[in-house]
Amino acid sequence: MRIGHVIGRATMVIQQASFKGGRWLLVNPLDGSQFNDACAKRPALSAQPTVVVYDNLGAGEGDIIGFVEGAEATAPFDHPIPIDALNIAIFDSISYHPL
Amino acid sequence: MFVARVVGHAVSSHCHPSLKGSKLMLCQAVDADDKPVGAPCIAIDLFGAGLHSKVFVSTDGLGARHLVHDDSSPIRNFIQGIVD
Numbered sequence: 001m002r003i004g005h006v007i008g009r010a011t012m013v014i015q016q017a018s019f020k021g022g023r024w025l026l027v028n029p030l031d032g033s034q035f036n037d038a039c040a041k042r043p044a045l046s047a048q049p050t051v052v053v054y055d056n057l058g059a060g061e062g063d064i065i066g067f068v069e070g071a072e073a074t075a076p077f078d079h080p081i082p083i084d085a086l087n088i089a090i091f092d093s094i095s096y097h098p099l
Numbered sequence: 100m101f102v103a104r105v106v107g108h109a110v111s112s113h114c115h116p117s118l119k120g121s122k123l124m125l126c127q128a129v130d131a132d133d134k135p136v137g138a139p140c141i142a143i144d145l146f147g148a149g150l151h152s153k154v155f156v157s158t159d160g161l162g163a164r165h166l167v168h169d170d171s172s173p174i175r176n177f178i179q180g181i182v183d
């Protein structure tokens with residue numbers, strides 16, 4: 001699971017029926033140095049490329065979320081679904097203390 | 100599977116049901132000289148690894164699904180063992 005900051009949303013006019021009920025978030029993955037105060041104040045944009053993440057937990061802009069990528073992102077669905085990244089946690093706090 | 104150092108933890112009250120009850124540890128992959136490699140990731144911990152413990156992190160999604168007893172769990176990374 002990677003940690004990212006929701007910086008926007010994408011809206012589709014036409015999309016597959018299996019996506020009903022969810023939405024698409026634009027997520028900027030955070031760098032380690034941003035973890036500690038990410039939940040308290042809006043982190044700056046990191047240099048990492050933005051990811052489009054499917055969300056059915058209800059995350060909004062500004063939230064710090066945990067997302068999985070790859071085959072595991074499709075595991076919660078009982079039918080085949082073309083998803084690359086899925087939001088699985090909205091964080092209340094993160095503590096980061098590197099050695 | 101890779102060797103990592105526990106560098107923190109995260110708290111989430113709103114998450115996938117299969118994550119409930121497991122600790123979410125921030126794990127930083129390290130090389131043979133204990134130098135960090137790449138970005139930290141989050142792994143679930145059912146064994147009680149502490150801050151700055153050296154651990155094995157597995158990236159086997161099927162193993163993670165068995166561990167949390169949920170076939171529909173999206174978890175991939177889990178702490179498989181604590182290095183003595």
